Amino acid sequence: MVATATRQTLFIEPLDVLILRGNKLFGDPGSFGESLVPPWPSVAAGAIRSALLAHKGVDLRAFASGQVQDPELGTPQQPGSFRVVNFRLARRFADGRVDSLCAPPADLVIRRKDGGVLECVRVQPRELPAGIQSSAVTKLHAVLPERERSKPEGGYWLTHEGWVAYLKGNDLDMNSHLVRSSDLWALDTRVGVGLDPAKRSAAEGKLFTVQAVAMRKQHHANGRDHDVGFLAEVEGATIPNELMLRFGGDGRAARASLLDSVPSEPDLTEPIVKARRCRLILTSPGIFPGGWLPTGATQNDTGEIRFALHGVLARLVCAAVPRCEVVSGWDLAKWQPKPAKRVAPTGSVYWLDELEATPAQLRNLVARGLWSDPPEDAAQRAEGFNRFTWGLWP
Known part of the structure; x- marks a missing residue:
C-alpha cells in the first residue's frame, strides 16, 4: 500500500539501540558523548528523506551533487514539497493504539509536596511589584506562585491526554497524565x-564514551504493554506503507510504519478568537531571526512587542x-557539519493578547509554522523546525 502525498503519520520503531548525539563535540581521548532524547526533528527528516530516495531508486551520489532533482524531495539545496510538521516521542500499545508524549513546557512545573506527592503548578504572567526591576523586555513576567521555595522534579513526560488538558488550561491527573523517562x-x-x-587501525590512547539509548519494548522483562519509538507527521510526499531507516548516529536500524489514525489535538481556535488572547507553545526548536523572539515579533518605539505573521496580529x-x-x-x-545555530528550545511559551485573527488564520499559521514567506x-x-501549537490562556 502507498499513501497519498497528503499529511501522513509514521511510527518509527527502533530495531537497535540508538546513538542520538546532541551538539557537544566528542571523540577526543576521554570525552563523553551524551544522547539527546528525543533528537532534533532534522534527524527524522534526514532518515525519512534518505529512505524515500532509496525506495524510489534515485542515484544518491547524483542527488547529493545536485545532478538529479526529485519532484517531492527537490535537491539538497532546494527542498521540494516534503517536510516534517511534527516529531515527538511516542509509545505503541499491544492493541495498536499510539500515544504521543511531550516534555512539560516551560510554563508547567512538576514538583513534590510534603509527603512525596507530585503536583503540577502553572507559571503565571504577572506584573512585578513596585521596586523590583528586571532586564526582561516584556510587559509581564512569568512568575511561579509558591509560598516556599521548592525544587522542580525532572524526568516526566505528558501523555496525549495530559497534553490536551495542558493546552485547555485544565488540571492534570498525576496518575494518568505523566510518564517517567525510566518507563x-x-x-x-x-x-x-x-x-x-x-594506518586504518585503532589510534593509541584514544578511548571515548558514548551513550546509547535502548527504547523499552513489550518483550523486555519489565511488565510493560507498549513499544517506545517516535511519531513523525510528514506531508508533501508519497509514503510507502513501511520504510527501513538508518536513524541517528552510526545509522542504527529503525522501521517506519504508516498509521491509519492517531489522536489529534483539540481545535481551540474558536475560544481563542473569542477571548482575544492565547499561548503560543513551541513543539520543535525555534530558529528565529530575533533570537528568543518568534518570527513575526518586533519591538516598537514604545517598547511594546507586536506580533504580525500571515494575517495573525x-x-x-x-x-x-x-x-x-x-x-x-x-x-x-x-x-561536513551543518552550521551551528542558537534556537529557542522546544516547550518555550509566549503569551499573546489583543489578538486579531480568524479561526482559519490561526489554523493556517499552525500549518505554515513560524516562517516568513x-x-x-x-x-x-x-x-x-519552528513548529508550534495554540493553547488557551487560563
Whole structure:
C-alpha cells in the first residue's frame, strides 16, 4: 500500500539501540558523548528523506551533487514539497493504539509536596511589584506562585491526554497524565575507539564514551504493554506503507510504519478568537531571526512587542523561554557539519493578547509554522523546525 502525498503519520520503531548525539563535540581521548532524547526533528527528516530516495531508486551520489532533482524531495539545496510538521516521542500499545508524549513546557512545573506527592503548578504572567526591576523586555513576567521555595522534579513526560488538558488550561491527573523517562528508555554507556585514518587501525590512547539509548519494548522483562519509538507527521510526499531507516548516529536500524489514525489535538481556535488572547507553545526548536523572539515579533518605539505573521496580529506580553540551545547536524550531501545555530528550545511559551485573527488564520499559521514567506531557510523548514501549537490562556 502507498499513501497519498497528503499529511501522513509514521511510527518509527527502533530495531537497535540508538546513538542520538546532541551538539557537544566528542571523540577526543576521554570525552563523553551524551544522547539527546528525543533528537532534533532534522534527524527524522534526514532518515525519512534518505529512505524515500532509496525506495524510489534515485542515484544518491547524483542527488547529493545536485545532478538529479526529485519532484517531492527537490535537491539538497532546494527542498521540494516534503517536510516534517511534527516529531515527538511516542509509545505503541499491544492493541495498536499510539500515544504521543511531550516534555512539560516551560510554563508547567512538576514538583513534590510534603509527603512525596507530585503536583503540577502553572507559571503565571504577572506584573512585578513596585521596586523590583528586571532586564526582561516584556510587559509581564512569568512568575511561579509558591509560598516556599521548592525544587522542580525532572524526568516526566505528558501523555496525549495530559497534553490536551495542558493546552485547555485544565488540571492534570498525576496518575494518568505523566510518564517517567525510566518507563520509556534506558541508557547504555559504551566505549569507542578513535581510528587512525592513515594506518586504518585503532589510534593509541584514544578511548571515548558514548551513550546509547535502548527504547523499552513489550518483550523486555519489565511488565510493560507498549513499544517506545517516535511519531513523525510528514506531508508533501508519497509514503510507502513501511520504510527501513538508518536513524541517528552510526545509522542504527529503525522501521517506519504508516498509521491509519492517531489522536489529534483539540481545535481551540474558536475560544481563542473569542477571548482575544492565547499561548503560543513551541513543539520543535525555534530558529528565529530575533533570537528568543518568534518570527513575526518586533519591538516598537514604545517598547511594546507586536506580533504580525500571515494575517495573525497580537501583542506579545510575556514569555517563558529556557536557556538557548544549539542545533547543528551532519550534512550528508556535503559530507561536513551543518552550521551551528542558537534556537529557542522546544516547550518555550509566549503569551499573546489583543489578538486579531480568524479561526482559519490561526489554523493556517499552525500549518505554515513560524516562517516568513518565502521562509528564511527552506531546508530547515522542511526539517521540522519552528513548529508550534495554540493553547488557551487560563
